[in-house]
Amino acid sequence: MTPERKVYKRDVIIEVTAKLMSPLILLFGLYVMIGTGGTGGGFQGGTILATGFILYITVFGSEKGREKVPESVNAFFKSFGLFLYNGAGWICILFSLAAAQWLNMPAFWPVTDFVGIAGARSFMVAYMISVGIGLTVMASFVSQYFDLAWKEDDEMEGDEG
């Protein structure tokens, strides 16, 4: 859409630091999001994952960041996280024929056979609910950042023209 791409002044230190740090930040975000034994949870882990992407976008510009995190991926993850969360509860309610209220029934049969009811609940909370929250938070923050960044570019172009 933009005929003239603005030429940014490249800085080696900033680019190398961002390239080194953003995968580590993403890894740490995954650890915070999934590791229910320690501190953290879905909201915090999703925010850390979003900061990893936002660092990359800030350093390399919106257009190059858009190639890494396209809008289709954002839209998918935004709704897929909520779908995971609600699906965990819906599985229990449907398979127990409305006897369960949220997660309190041995409804998830493939998991309960191996780990028991309590283990199945912990599996649901750790790997479906936390991950669902984290994906929604991450995609929402990244998409909001993109929207704000685009608008600033537009206004600067308008000033010049």
Next chain:
Amino acid sequence: MRPRGMKTLTSFSITIAILLTALSIYVVEDLPAFGDENSPVNKHVKLFSVDADGMAESLNAGVLPTEIKSRIEKMGFNKEENYPTLEEGNYKIEYIEKGTWLGGRLYTDSGWDVLIHEGEIFYNEPQQYYFIKEMNGNLTVYRYNWPVRVMERTEEETAIINAVGSGLADYRGYDTMGEETVILTGAIGVILLLRRRGRL
């Protein structure tokens, strides 16, 4: 020009949404008024059970038997651990019939409620602390309270080491579902207000 696949996809998703809505209305109709009795918030925490030889009369007279009192204090609910004491005059005993609504809960069994109304540091009103039930010649003592449930039974019931995680996502799952929906709604609002067209 709208793509051809759009219409079938839209009608399919609308059908799924209507089916899920009808199913949820059907499900909600079957739920009891305050949730099901098996959910952890509505259950008591069982402590121990003793022989009921002559203790029922003592409970009816409003006096907690010394055996129950000493066993409760031996389990750690005593003054050194900052729990309210069970001295005479601090508590009140009431007999609750089966099927009574009291304090937002339905009593599925009849028994004695031990209310503590002096020496409690967190609440001003009398709190239901212990529940004693007679069954087959045995007296079974239960405790209840929401913090008690979270603090003492989390690991056994949910197998999560982190009590905050189980409270957030397991016991209070609907609350967190609403929070996540709020975040999604905020993101959609930002998209509608700030996004420029043609710049996806």
